[in-house]
Amino acid sequence: MNTYKLIISTPDGNPFDSEAVMLCVRGIEGELAVMAGHVPFITAVKAGDCKVILPDETEKTATIGGGILTVQNDKTTLLCSDFKWN
Amino acid sequence: MSANTKSLKLRIKSVDSTLHLTKAMGLVASSKIRKANIAMQTGRQYEAAVQSVVDLLTSALDYRSSPFMREYQGGKTKLIVIAGDRGLAGGYNANVFRAVRDFGDAEIIPIGKRACERYGADIISSEKFYAADAFKLAQQLCSQFAAGEFDRLGIVTTNYISMMTQTPEIKWVLPLKKNNDTKTTAAIFEPDERVILDIAVPEYLSGIIVACVRESFASEVAARRMAMDSAGKNAQQMIDNLQLEYNRARQGAITQEITEIVAGAGN
Numbered sequence: 525m526n527t528y529k530l531i532i533s534t535p536d537g538n539p540f541d542s543e544a545v546m547l548c549v550r551g552i553e554g555e556l557a558v559m560a561g562h563v564p565f566i567t568a569v570k571a572g573d574c575k576v577i578l579p580d581e582t583e584k585t586a587t588i589g590g591g592i593l594t595v596q597n598d599k600t601t602l603l604c605s606d607f608k609w610n
Numbered sequence: 611m612s613a614n615t616k617s618l619k620l621r622i623k624s625v626d627s628t629l630h631l632t633k634a635m636g637l638v639a640s641s642k643i644r645k646a647n648i649a650m651q652t653g654r655q656y657e658a659a660v661q662s663v664v665d666l667l668t669s670a671l672d673y674r675s676s677p678f679m680r681e682y683q684g685g686k687t688k689l690i691v692i693a694g695d696r697g698l699a700g701g702y703n704a705n706v707f708r709a710v711r712d713f714g715d716a717e718i719i720p721i722g723k724r725a726c727e728r729y730g731a732d733i734i735s736s737e738k739f740y741a742a743d744a745f746k747l748a749q750q751l752c753s754q755f756a757a758g759e760f761d762r763l764g765i766v767t768t769n770y771i772s773m774m775t776q777t778p779e780i781k782w783v784l785p786l787k788k789n790n791d792t793k794t795t796a797a798i799f800e801p802d803e804r805v806i807l808d809i810a811v812p813e814y815l816s817g818i819i820v821a822c823v824r825e826s827f828a829s830e831v832a833a834r835r836m837a838m839d840s841a842g843k844n845a846q847q848m849i850d851n852l853q854l855e856y857n858r859a860r861q862g863a864i865t866q867e868i869t870e871i872v873a874g875a876g877n
Contacts, residue, residue, distance in 0.1 A: 533655065534656065534741070535653060535656045535741035535744070535816070535817060535820045535821075536741060537652040538652075538655065552800065552801065552805070552809075553801055563797075563798060564798065565797055565798045565799075565800065566663070566797050566798070566799050566806055567801075567806065568805070568806050568810075590809070592663055592806065592809065592813060594662075595797075596797075601662075603656070603659055603660055603663060603813060603817075605741060605742075605745050605816065606741075606742075
């Protein structure tokens with residue numbers, strides 16, 4: 525499965541900084557998922573659940589505060605004020 | 611023994627207790643340095659990440675329409691002043707206050723007990739200033755800025771250069787400046803740039819505030835360690851000098867006593 529570099533950044537450090545297969549969050553206009561090869565894209569993210577699928581196909585869920593998701597060609601960054609793995 | 615030796619002994623004792631105090635404060639500062647440095651690094655990382663998003667947004671299109679990008683042409687200034695919670699940190703607090711002095715008419719939002727005492731506000735600790743506090747402050751400031759209540763926002767902070775040097779600095783954060791170095795990417799914005807910028811600005815501001823508070827705290831701790839180191843050295847030197855003087859006085863008294871006894875026995 526194709527992977528991409530995902531960085532989740534909060535003021536208290538980066539709780540996630542490695543390769544991922546998929547990221548699901550609640551965007552301001554509805555739920556969305558980011559996979560490898562996504563076009564460059566910026567949106568605001570609402571507070572709620574967030575799901576990350578790792579290269580070994582395990583699924584990790586977390587609760588996030590609002591933030592901003594930036595998808596760039598080389599990396600995807602999720603900036604949020606609050607982030608906690610479930 | 612004469613009154614002279616007694617007063618010397620008292621002085622040695624008092625300098626010795628000062629030495630203990632400086633040692634203890636130096637140790638406390640050293641134990642906090644590592645943690646403060648790690649917190650500073652994470653704060654900087656987040657700041658850099660938010661900065662790159664804001665750069666992308668400001669350079670992507672014409673944002674002159676956004677209230678956060680109106681140009682500063684004089685007007686009311688607001689300053690967030692970040693100082694320490696305690697004194698005895700060399701020139702750390704004084705340097706910050708000196709930097710503020712140039713902006714006499716600015717409205718000041720102090721962070722850190724020393725700054726709060728100086729500018730007469732409710733006490734906010736700089737050591738226990740969390741991201742949530744920063745976010746609340748940032749949101750409040752953003753809505754005030756958007757409403758035109760003030761025209762410029764700066765943060766007076768201390769730059770941590772190394773353990774030995776920290777310099778005060780004023781960072782101007784609002785209005786946002788267009789960064790011309792960022793290459794514009796043909797990114798899709800959802801729903802549109804303006805809405806995302808409005809959401810991103812409080813996030814950006816709180817990221818910068820957190821990073822600055824943490825950097826200032828790391829500077830404070832480092833400054834205190836250096837100050838306590840040199841104060842300890844001075845105290846030790848003072849004790850050495852006083853001890854020498856005391857020994858001389860003591861020996862003088864003994865010599866005098868012997869001379870008196872010998873003189874008495876000779877008669």
